[in-house]
Structures are given as C-alpha cells and as structure tokens.
Amino acid sequence: KLRRVYDESLEVAQDLQRSDAPMYRLETIDFGRRMAVEKQIEQTETAPQPNAVFDESSNFLIYSTLLGIKVLNLHTNKVSRILGKVEGNDRFLKIALYQGDRSNKRVRKMPLAAANANESKEPLIDPTLLCCAFKKHRIYLFSRREPEEPEDVTKG
Incomplete structure (x- = not known):
C-alpha cells in the first residue's frame, strides 16, 4: 500500500525557491544554474537515475x-537537513551510506571534541555518505568530521 509520495519535480523546486523557507532557498544565480543542470539531465538519455537509501534504523x-541531498525523517515526515546545498552546481545522483560494520562491532566513531553538541560521554557514530555527481569524475564524501590535514602538503 502506498503510504506517502514526495514530489521533487522542477515545479515544486521553483515554488520552494519563491517561498520564505530559508532551508529550501538558494541564491538566485545558483538556483538558475541548478535548473539548467536539471534540464540537461532530463535531455540526456544515458544519465543515471537518482537513488534513495535508508539508514540502518529505517528512520x-x-x-x-535539485537542492542537494535531503535527509528525511520518516517518523516526523520532515526534512531534517540538506547536504551539499552549498556545493556549487554539483547535481548529486547516486548515493550510498556507510554506517560502519556492525558484524565486527567496529564502528568509526567521531571524537568527543568534534561532537560539540554531544552532552553524553559516548562518541557519536559518524556515518559517511558517498556520492557521485552528474558529469563529474569524482566521489564526494559527506561526514560530520573535519578532514585531517596531511603532514606533507605536497602529497594528496
């Protein structure tokens, strides 16, 4: 049985852009660029279709x-955050979520110092979202952690 339908059409994106909701608004020039990329995707027969993933809790x-990667809370039916909104005109299509290997009980954890809002003594689990963007030959990683600075800046 169909429970919900989320309309992510271009018309809805344009309505959100005109709304007063800052979470869904982009700078006018950025929105125009993203609309152009979206139309280019629609015209490209070989463009991969976007996918969706659940976190391990299924929450x-x-x-x-078009705006970025939405994280939707299924219990409250609200968007909890949008990732990649400030990444220029990159249009993310394929995503995968890594939340650690629970079978080995080895989960990458975030250091307590980096978890500013964490009141408990336990480090937060740090999931990583892997993404590919339209016409880009790179992999994007979204995480709560800040990237570590290499000791030798001449090495990548």
Whole structure:
C-alpha cells in the first residue's frame, strides 16, 4: 500500500525557491544554474537515475534532489537537513551510506571534541555518505568530521 509520495519535480523546486523557507532557498544565480543542470539531465538519455537509501534504523530516507541531498525523517515526515546545498552546481545522483560494520562491532566513531553538541560521554557514530555527481569524475564524501590535514602538503 502506498503510504506517502514526495514530489521533487522542477515545479515544486521553483515554488520552494519563491517561498520564505530559508532551508529550501538558494541564491538566485545558483538556483538558475541548478535548473539548467536539471534540464540537461532530463535531455540526456544515458544519465543515471537518482537513488534513495535508508539508514540502518529505517528512520531516515536519504535521496538526492535539485537542492542537494535531503535527509528525511520518516517518523516526523520532515526534512531534517540538506547536504551539499552549498556545493556549487554539483547535481548529486547516486548515493550510498556507510554506517560502519556492525558484524565486527567496529564502528568509526567521531571524537568527543568534534561532537560539540554531544552532552553524553559516548562518541557519536559518524556515518559517511558517498556520492557521485552528474558529469563529474569524482566521489564526494559527506561526514560530520573535519578532514585531517596531511603532514606533507605536497602529497594528496
């Protein structure tokens, strides 16, 4: 049985852009660029279709849109955050979520110092979202952790 339908059409994106909701708004020039990329995707027959993934708790649905990658709380039916919104005109299409290997009980954890809002003594689990963007030959990683600075800046 169909429970919900989320409309991510271009018309809805344009309506959100005109709304007063800052979470869904982009700078006018950025929105125009993203609309152009979206139309280019529609015209490209070989463009991969966006996918969606659930987190391991099945509380969140994560999927790519024109605005970025939406993290939707299925219990409250609200978007909890949008990732990649400030990444220029990159249009993320394929995403995968890594939340650690529970079978080995080895989960990458975030250091307590980096978890500013964490009141408990336990480090937060740090999931990583792997993404590919339209016409880009790179992999994007979204995480709560800040990247470590290499000791030798001449090495990548």
